[in-house]
Every structure is written in C-alpha cells, then in structure tokens.
Amino acid sequence: MDVYIQKCQNCGSRNLRNILSRESAQHVYVQCRDCEHFVARYVVASGGYFHEGRDYESFLRTVTLDSGFTSGRDLKAVFDEVAESSRKGFGKALQAANDKYGDELP
C-alpha cells in the first residue's frame, strides 16, 4: 500500500479543511486553512462515502440521494460491508503511514 499525507502545495501546511459537496455527484474539496488555497478535489464513488459514527439511516440518505446508485442489493448489507471495509482500510492506511513515516507522522 502506498500512502501519502496530504499537504498544501502552496504553503506546505497540513492544516486542511474538507468541504463536502453534493451536486450531481458527491465531491470533497480540500482547502488550506492557513493560506486558503484550493488544494484538491475528490469525487466520491457511488455508495462510496462512509462516515464513522453515523448510523445506517444516515448512510441510507446518502445512498438514496446518490443518483448513480442502482444496485438492488440489500442496502443494510451494503452498509455493513462499507462500514467494515472502511474501518479495515483506515487501519491499513494508518499502519502503512506509520510504517512510512514512523515517529515523524505528519
């Protein structure tokens, strides 16, 4: 796994703000809190957003609002899968970051 801790390409700060936006697709705009520059934009895949600590009802609202989601599968099962894979992925990414940066984790 290759990991990278994002930083502002303008000033080098890691003090970043995620702005979640729902239009035709869900976007995450990243802004530097220090110099206010635009850093990056992510497009969230259909059904791909997971927010730890939020319940199934919250997930369902997100998925229902997501026009690209067409699967007929049981949404609760999808939620459980997304929750599990998100937590596992976070754990792996954090481990990889610790392996890469050690005590210097930014």
Ligand SMILES: [Zn+2]
């Ligand atoms: Zn900056």
